[in-house]
Amino acid sequence: MATILTFAQQKGGSGKTTLCAHLAVELASRGYGVALLDSDPQGSLGRWFMTRFEREAGLKGDITFSTASAWGVSYEASKYKDSHDFVLIDTPPKIDSDLKPALKASDLIVVPVTASQVDLWATEGVLEMAEREGKRPLAVLNRARAGTKLTTAVQGALSGLAADAATAVIANRVAYAEALGAGQGVAEYAGAAVAAGEISALVDEVLAKLDPS
Template sequence: MAATVITVAQQKGGAGKTTLAAHLAVAFTAMKKSVAVVDIDPQQSLTAWYRLREERLGDAGAGVLASQIKGWRTKNEVDRLARDHDIVLIDSPPHMETEAKIAVRAAGLVVVPVQPSPMDVWATRPTLELAAAEKVPALIVLNRVPPRGNLAETMIAEVGRLGAQVARSRIGNRVVFAAALSEGRAVGEVQPRSKAAKEIAALAREILKAAG
C-alpha cells in the first residue's frame, strides 16, 4: 500500500495545529480511508485525545491508529505505518527545528495552519522555507478565521503573498472544535450537519487532492 503522508506543521505555537490534525484524521476515516496519526510533539496532545477516544469508543470505534514517538524515529515509523494505511498524518512540534525538518522530509504534503493575525502570518515564513528546502509542497490553511473583520481580510490577503498555495477551504473560529476533542471525538461526529463539520470535510477533500 502506497500511503499518502501528510505533515501538519507550524513553527509558531498556538496556530491550532493539533486540533486541525485530529479533526482531519477523523474526516479521512469518514471518507473510508484507513488512517494512522504520528504524534512527535512533546506536548502529546494528539496522543491524549486518541487515548480518550479509545476509552470512550473502544479500539474498533476509534477508527484511527495513533503512535507517539521521538522525532528521530519518525521516518521508520511512517514507513511501517504506510504499509497498512491509506493515510499517515504527522503532528509535528513547534519551535523544534530538527524534529520539524524530519517530519517535513517524511511527507508528501505539508499542511500549514495560519491564523489571520499579523504575528501568525509573519511567523509562517520559516515553516514554508523549511518545506521548500526539503522540496515538499506546502498548503496553507487559514484557521480560526473570525466571521467578519477588516483585519482578518487584510491578513488573508497577506497570506496569499507568502508564496505557497492557499487552500480554498477555511476553518472558522468555532468553540465546537475544542468541545468535540474534549469528548475524544471530532466535529463531524458530534455535529455532523454543522458548518464546522462541512468546513473540515471540504478541507480534507482538498488536502487529498493536493497530495495527489
C-alpha cells in the first residue's frame, strides 16, 4: 500500500514544489517507487518532470507523474496504491475546501515554512485544516539562512505550532533551483553534495516519523 505525502502551504513561494521534487528523487534513489501527483494549476512540478524526461540520462530511480483536480486527488492516488511505495502530492498555494481531499488522503502532511513571520502566520491556516482531519503535519524550515536571528526565531516558533518541527533544516542554496531547472534533484546534481545531505536528512526524518518502530 503506497504511503501518501502531501505538500501544503497557504503562502506562495514557500518551496512546496521544490521540496516535493527533491524528496521524490531522494526516495527514488533509495529504491522506492515514487508517483508524483500535481494538483497545482501552475503546473511547475509537471514542467520539472517533462524537463527530467527529456534529459533522462544519469537519473536515479523510478518516478512517475500525473495531474489531478483538487477534488480528484484521492482517486488518482488510489491508482498507485499497489504499484508504488510513495505518492507525493503537490497542492496549490491556498487554503480552502479544495485542499481537504489531499489532506484527508495523506499519511503525512509536509508544510514548508520559510524564515519569515509572514510564513508562520500563513502556516496557521494549513495546520487548522489538518487538525480538523485528525492529522499532525511535519513543519520544515525551508530556505533558511544559517546564523541569522530571524531563522533562529522562526525555528523556535515552529515548536509552538500544532505540528512536529523537523530537525532537518533546508538552507537557502542556489543548488536547489539549479537542479530543478535541469530536471534533477540535488541527489543527482553535480556539486550539490551539501544540499543533497540536507534532503537526505529530511527523508530519514520522514521515514522515521512514518515508521517510528
